[in-house]
Amino acid sequence: MPPRAQKKKKRNEEGGGGDVFPERVCGTDVFSDEVKVEALVAVKQGREQDRAGGNPQENNVEEIQAEESSMSMLLKEMRSVREEMKGLQEKTRKEIKGVKGEMVNRSEETGQKMESVFEELISVKDELREARKDITALKPRDKFQSNKELKAAARLWCTDRNKAIAKYGHISSWNVSSITSMVLLFGMTTEEIEHGNRWNKDFNQDISL
Incomplete structure (x- = not known):
């Protein structure tokens, strides 16, 4: 076996790795960057020990430059990997x-849409309420047949106008042509009359005989 091969084999057995390690380190991704650097440092130290021992074969300038170039490339690769990871x-x-940001925007848009829907529902509800009043007012009612019946309607109008409209229609549409006596028609307490909200103007009919 040539002296160089014997020397390389001896270093491998001692754990130094010889010339095989740099190619092995640079040619595979098995080892981490730290292991690669440590391996190259160990190889370089082995080279320096060889030079200190006066071995002319290990003082080859080209080999030293190749090792330094390998280390430089490895360091560049490590820096490149770091930059890539940062990116x-x-x-x-x-x-x-x-x-x-997109989730926040969608949440805000959803909230705005829901609020808009609620506002539309409230508006539709109000419109339906008004439409029901109009329909109720236009709905034909039977004539009031007695003062007692008319008086009950008038009292309900003064205490709960919505119920009165739902049951009898608006007071301005009441048919009282059959009533011959309207005595004490609105003979209620002061509070009930005030609650009636000026029933006489709403009634808008001639109640004189």
Whole structure:
């Protein structure tokens, strides 16, 4: 076996790794960056020990330059990986921020739409209430047949106008042509009369005989 091969074999057996380690380290992704650097440092230290021992074969300038070049390339690769990881982290951070912003915007849009729907429902409800009043007012009613019946309607009008409209229609549409006596038609307490909200103007009919 040539002296160089014997020397390389001896270093491998002692754990130094010889010339095989740099190619092995640079040619595979199995080892971490720290292990690669440690391996190259160990190889370089082995070279320096060989030079200190006066071995002319290990003082080859080209081999030393090749090792330094390998270390330089490895360090560049490590820096490149770090920069790539930083870029990836920044990209991920921006994407997460964008997703959060989109979720907030959608939440606000949903809230605004819901609020708009509620407002429309309230508006429709009010319109239906008014339409029901109009329909009730236009709905034909039977004639009041007695003062007692008319008086009950008048009392309900003064105490609960909505119920009175629902039951008898608006007071302005009441048919009292059959009533011959309206004595004490609105003979109620002062509070009931005030609650009636000026029933005489709403009634708008000639009640004199």
